Amino acid sequence: MIDPPVSAPARGGARLLQGGARPPVRPGTGRFPVLLVVFVCAACGLVYELELVALASYLIGDSVTQASVVLSVMVFAMGLGSLFAKRLRCHAAVGFGLVEAALALIGGSSALVLYAAFAWFDEARYALVAFSLAIGVLIGAEIPLLMSLIQRTSRRADGEHDAAGTVADLFAADYVGALVGGLAFPFLLLPWLGQLTGALLTGAVNAVAGAALVLCLFRRDLSSRARWWLLIGNVAVLALLATATVLAADFESAARRAVYGDPVRVAVRTGQQEVVLTGARQGPLDLFLDGRLRASGRAEARYQPALVRPAMRGPHARVLVLGGGDGLAAREVLRYPGVRTVTLVERDPGMVRLARTDPALSALNGAVFRDARLRVVYADAFAWLRGAAQGGDRGGDGGGGYDVVIADLPEPGTAPGAKLYSQEFYGLTAGVLADGGRVAVHAGAIGADARVYWTVESTMRAAGLATTPYGAQAHPARAFVLATAGPPPRLGPGAVDLAPERMEGLPASTLVHPRYGE
Numbered sequence: 001m002i003d004p005p006v007s008a009p010a011r012g013g014a015r016l017l018q019g020g021a022r023p024p025v026r027p028g029t030g031r032f033p034v035l036l037v038v039f040v041c042a043a044c045g046l047v048y049e050l051e052l053v054a055l056a057s058y059l060i061g062d063s064v065t066q067a068s069v070v071l072s073v074m075v076f077a078m079g080l081g082s083l084f085a086k087r088l089r090c091h092a093a094v095g096f097g098l099v100e101a102a103l104a105l106i107g108g109s110s111a112l113v114l115y116a117a118f119a120w121f122d123e124a125r126y127a128l129v130a131f132s133l134a135i136g137v138l139i140g141a142e143i144p145l146l147m148s149l150i151q152r153t154s155r156r157a158d159g160e161h162d163a164a165g166t167v168a169d170l171f172a173a174d175y176v177g178a179l180v181g182g183l184a185f186p187f188l189l190l191p192w193l194g195q196l197t198g199a200l201l202t203g204a205v206n207a208v209a210g211a212a213l214v215l216c217l218f219r220r221d222l223s224s225r226a227r228w229w230l231l232i233g234n235v236a237v238l239a240l241l242a243t244a245t246v247l248a249a250d251f252e253s254a255a256r257r258a259v260y261g262d263p264v265r266v267a268v269r270t271g272q273q274e275v276v277l278t279g280a281r282q283g284p285l286d287l288f289l290d291g292r293l294r295a296s297g298r299a300e301a302r303y304q305p306a307l308v309r310p311a312m313r314g315p316h317a318r319v320l321v322l323g324g325g326d327g328l329a330a331r332e333v334l335r336y337p338g339v340r341t342v343t344l345v346e347r348d349p350g351m352v353r354l355a356r357t358d359p360a361l362s363a364l365n366g367a368v369f370r371d372a373r374l375r376v377v378y379a380d381a382f383a384w385l386r387g388a389a390q391g392g393d394r395g396g397d398g399g400g401g402y403d404v405v406i407a408d409l410p411e412p413g414t415a416p417g418a419k420l421y422s423q424e425f426y427g428l429t430a431g432v433l434a435d436g437g438r439v440a441v442h443a444g445a446i447g448a449d450a451r452v453y454w455t456v457e458s459t460m461r462a463a464g465l466a467t468t469p470y471g472a473q474a475h476p477a478r479a480f481v482l483a484t485a486g487p488p489p490r491l492g493p494g495a496v497d498l499a500p501e502r503m504e505g506l507p508a509s510t511l512v513h514p515r516y517g518e
Contacts, residue, residue, distance in 0.1 A: 030153030030217050035173040037213045038146055041100065042177030044206040045139045048107035049074060050185045051199045052135075055111050056128050058274070058290050059118045061411075064418075064514075066128070073129055074136035081140025088141070093218035097230045099145065099208025103138040104369045106359065108203015109279065110135065110197045112244060112251065116413035119255035146170060149218065191271050196252060200245045205239050206509040231331035234410035260288065266358060270350025277361060285360045285480065287317030287326055287352075292411065295328055295364075306472030306495070308406055310482045311440035313492050315403045317341070322381040322420075324408035327365030333406065334371055343402075345384045347375045352376055381409065382419055382428070389431035407441040412452055418514040422454050430485050439465065439483045446471065446479050454503040455515050457481050462508035469498040 026369045035448070053072045057063035091356050118124040123361040147432030150166055165467040190196035211234040219227060244251075256264045256276065265285070276288040287295040308329060319333050325346035333342055346352055356369045368374060377384060407429070412421040419425065421443070429439055443456035457469050465483035472478065473494050482489050491497055509515035 011046065020089045023374070028314060031150065031169070033213060033217055034146065034153055035169055036149045036333065037209050038150075038173040039177035039180070040171055040209040041103075041142055041146075041206065042174040044107065044202050044209075045135070045142075046178045046181035047101075047185050047189065047202045048103075048110060048135050048139075050115070051111050051195060051202075052128060052131060052181065054185075054190070055114055055195055056124065059124050060112070061292075067496070068127065070132045074139070075134040077133045077136025078140030081137035081142075084137065085141035085144035088145060089148045092145045092228065093214050093225050095220040096145040096149060096297070097210060097214035098233075099138050099141050100214075101207060101230070101233050103142075103235050104133065104203040104207035104210070105240065106131065106134050106138065107206065108200045108241050109244060111199040112248070115252075115255055119258040126218060143170070143174070149213075153217075155488050155508065191269075194269060196248045197245055200241050200248065204238055204241045207234050207241070210234075216238075223509055230351030259291065260286075264327065267352065268350065270348050270354075272348045272350065275351060279360075285364055287361065289410070295326055301429075302472065303478055304332040305329050306478060307408065307440055307442050308482055309476055310480075310489070310491050310495050311404045311406060311438045312446075313490075314436065314438060315434070318340070318400075318402045318434070319406065320402040321345070321406045322409060322429075323383075324406065326361065327352075327355045327368040329369040329408040330371075330374055330405050331366045334368060334373060335406070342371075342374045343377060344378055345381050346373060347378065348382050352378075368432060381407075382425055385425070385428035385432060390427045393488050401437055402432055403434050403437050405429055405433065405437065405439045408440065409442070410484065410508075411444065412456060412516040418509065418516050419511060421459060421509060422514065423459050423463045423508045423510045426460045426465060426483075430463060430465055433485055436486060438489055439481075441483070442478060443480045444479060445477055445483050446501065451503065451506070452516055453479050455506050455509055457502070458506040459508040459515075469502065471496045471498055 041517045049070065049130070049518050053067045056066035056070065060066055077368060085095070085099075088099075097367060114124050114127050114152075117127040121408060145164070147170060150229050151163075151172060169193065172312070185198070187203070192198075193201060211230065214222070216480060217229060222230070252267075256267060260278045262278060264278050266275070268275050273290045274288075276291075278286045278288065284296065286293060309332075316333075316336055317338060319342045321329050321333065323346060324330060324344060325348055329346075330342055330344050333339060336396065338445075352369070355365055369376070380435060407420075410421045412418060421441075428440075439460075441456065441460070444453040446453060453469075457467050460467050460481055466488040467483045468482050468488050468491060469479065470491050471480070473496055479498065482491065507513075507515060
């Protein structure tokens with residue numbers, strides 16, 4: 001990728017540079033603009049990569065698998081792109097301009113097309129692989145072409161190239177740009193603009209940077225026709241990205257209707273997840289978190305009692321609810337006489353805020369957040385349990401541990417799920433239980449997810465808890481686990497013991513070896 005150092009006077013000076021072309025600017029003066037574009041392109045490239053990983057995890061689930069697919073395909077494609085760029089080195093300026101225009105269009109529209117494939121065709125995996133491959137090829141072609149361009153602007157005073165210094169500067173700008181792009185995505189683009197608009201804006205920045213470098217600094221390398229075609233192409237790309245940005249809100253609304261079916265009442269991104277409420281104004285309400293059904297007005301009268309009631313058979317003065325920011329589990333707990341305090345640990349303040357203020361959701365949870373017995377703690381459940389088990393909080397109103405722990409958490413296959421269904425997590429949960437305390441966990445379903453369910457149950461047993469797996473007669477689609485630190489707990493009316501169906505020999509899931517993606 002790097003031309004060997006040659007003496008300019010010995011070979012006719014600058015005419016040997018870049019296929020005989022005269023340097024576009026005085027030696028050294030164009031180095032900074034090229035490095036600046038390297039920085040911008042690297043930031044944009046990493047944003048495209050993170051955009052694909054985040055959206056694929058949200059739409060498809062199993063974040064580890066999706067990240068592995070995107071990263072491995074993209075790195076492989078970058079190698080192909082580097083080989084492809086060898087054919088363009090004799091025309092590095094126009095080649096780089098074309099590559100950046102294509103990358104801006106493909107990368108900028110990737111999130112929108114991926115979402116459309118999921119919404120209308122219910123299949124985003126093929127689009128994910130295709131975009132990872134295309135973006136990787138284009139990113140891989142950038143560095144060889146930029147190397148060719150920067151060599152033409154970095155001749156030393158004696159007419160020779162400082163090849164090692166050029167490579168160091170190029171990769172330093174590339175890596176720093178990747179750092180900035182990696183930090184900008186979660187802290188700026190995602191919370192302020194969202195996934196679709198953030199990707200489109202990144203594409204526009206990418207197009208402007210590439211076109212400006214080629215059409216301004218290296219315009220002498222282009223024929224008049226090439227300059228016009230590059231200008232028209234980049235203007236067309238910017239126009240398409242701008243149009244898509246203007247229509248992004250309408251597109252997202254249409255895609256949501258295709259995904260959720262029912263009319264969308266509320267759709268907000270809290271900063272940690274997307275919360276969608278669907279259903280007719282006077283009909284039952286459905287709650288989706290990151291595209292997955294979290295609670296249904298049609299079934300909530302069955303699911304929440306199935307989770308809570310078996311655990312409430314016995315002392316229940318002090319109750320801990322892990323997750324459940326919608327307030328539905330807490331509402332069910334507070335229906336029982338004798339409950340003195342309920343501590344609800346929820347990582348997303350936006351979810352709780354919506355559950356407090358949205359009229360439909362507040363009606364569904366019975367305005368539970370107005371109950372003086374409920375205390376809300378905004379924290380990650382794992383981190384909070386770790387502090388509580390070390391003496392930070394052991395029972396809310398006087399210590400001694402919690403009589404009941406209700407784990408109403410994301411599914412094991414989601415991004416935060418594996419940690420919250422690990423042996424370490426259940427060991428910490430056991431540490432905050434009072435003598436005779438009980439833990440109830442929603443752990444999936446018997447059927448297609450049977451292995452996941454029985455892995456949860458096996459993991460709880462590995463943490464020293466005695467378990468009773470059960471289903472609910474009124475809600476056969478869900479399965480639960482009731483556990484104690486003592487003898488196996490007994491089930492009450494309406495619960496079905498699933499122990500005879502247990503899958504034996506499943507290893508526990510731990511932080512260093514999560515089993516739910518296997």
